[in-house]
Amino acid sequence: MPAELSVNLNAVAILRNRRDLPWPSVVDMGRIALRAGAHGLTVHPRPDQRHIRFSDLPALRQLIDEEFPQDEFNIEGYPTEAFLRLVAASRPEQVTLVPDDPSQPTSDHGWDFIADRDMLTSVVAQLKEHGARVSLFCDPDASQAQLEAAKATGADRVELYTGPYGACHDDSARASKELESLKKTAGIAEALGLGVNAGHDLTVANLPALTRAIPNMAEVSIGHGLTADALEYGMAETVRRFRTALGQ
Numbered sequence: 001m002p003a004e005l006s007v008n009l010n011a012v013a014i015l016r017n018r019r020d021l022p023w024p025s026v027v028d029m030g031r032i033a034l035r036a037g038a039h040g041l042t043v044h045p046r047p048d049q050r051h052i053r054f055s056d057l058p059a060l061r062q063l064i065d066e067e068f069p070q071d072e073f074n075i076e077g078y079p080t081e082a083f084l085r086l087v088a089a090s091r092p093e094q095v096t097l098v099p100d101d102p103s104q105p106t107s108d109h110g111w112d113f114i115a116d117r118d119m120l121t122s123v124v125a126q127l128k129e130h131g132a133r134v135s136l137f138c139d140p141d142a143s144q145a146q147l148e149a150a151k152a153t154g155a156d157r158v159e160l161y162t163g164p165y166g167a168c169h170d171d172s173a174r175a176s177k178e179l180e181s182l183k184k185t186a187g188i189a190e191a192l193g194l195g196v197n198a199g200h201d202l203t204v205a206n207l208p209a210l211t212r213a214i215p216n217m218a219e220v221s222i223g224h225g226l227t228a229d230a231l232e233y234g235m236a237e238t239v240r241r242f243r244t245a246l247g248q
């Protein structure tokens with residue numbers, strides 16, 4: 001079963017925010033992506049609202065509820081009280097918890113599941129009470145002990161951070177090493193009963209090898225590379241290209 005595609009709208013929002021104008025529309029781009037067969041939409045409402053604004057969330061929730069009820073809303077973020085209030089109001093099908101400091105330029109590492117186990121266990125329980133599936137951002141080379149701690153939090157999935165793999169570009173030797181690491185980590189996670197998502201710097205070019213390395217991957221969330229391609233091919237054709245790269 002090929003992995004599902006969730007389109008991350010952060011890059012669309014950062015372009016919209018350049019001017020005090022309503023285009024490009026995050027909702028309209030999300031609609032085109034879902035019409036083209038994306039399984040869901042992902043947003044990462046960071047505390048400084050550098051791209052996704054808190055006001056975007058109700059509009060995206062309404063889009064999915066009214067036009068694509070079979071699809072999913074995935075909200076990513078660090079579990080502050082403010083973030084958890086946003087999530088409670090948005091009722092996402094999935095929440096992806098990320099250990100990001102507000103000052104980080106982007107997400108670049110997974111959780112220390114052992115050190116943060118108690119906090120994550122409490123937050124996971126709270127999110128699951130609201131009916132959300134919970135995914136935890138995970139280093140590509142996480143150990144058995146780390147993944148056992150991730151499982152102990154009650155989370156449903158881990159999302160493997162694929163930034164180091166995405167950075168390989170034409171370095172096939174390095175890419176093979178990163179894929180081996182991702183494959184091993186995915187195997188440990190699956191053996192523990194955790195679902196496996198993946199994301200960060202994925203592209204049409206690097207997706208096929210990742211899907212071969214992790215055939216049971218449940219979902220990839222992709223924004224930066226997909227939005228870059230959408231400038232060239234349009235959003236609908238780009239989603240179709242990424243779905244083909246996933247083997248859909």
Ligand SMILES: CC(=O)[C@@H](O)[C@H](O)COP(=O)(O)O
Nearest residue numbers: 010044098105106107199200
């Ligand atoms: C968790 C992750 O890798 C991405 O989903 C994240 O949303 C990227 O954040 P920026 O779009 O702010 O770089």
Ligand SMILES: NCC(=O)COP(=O)(O)O
Nearest residue numbers: 199200201221222223224
């Ligand atoms: N979780 C990864 C994501 O949503 C998008 O990451 P990127 O494709 O913008 O690097």
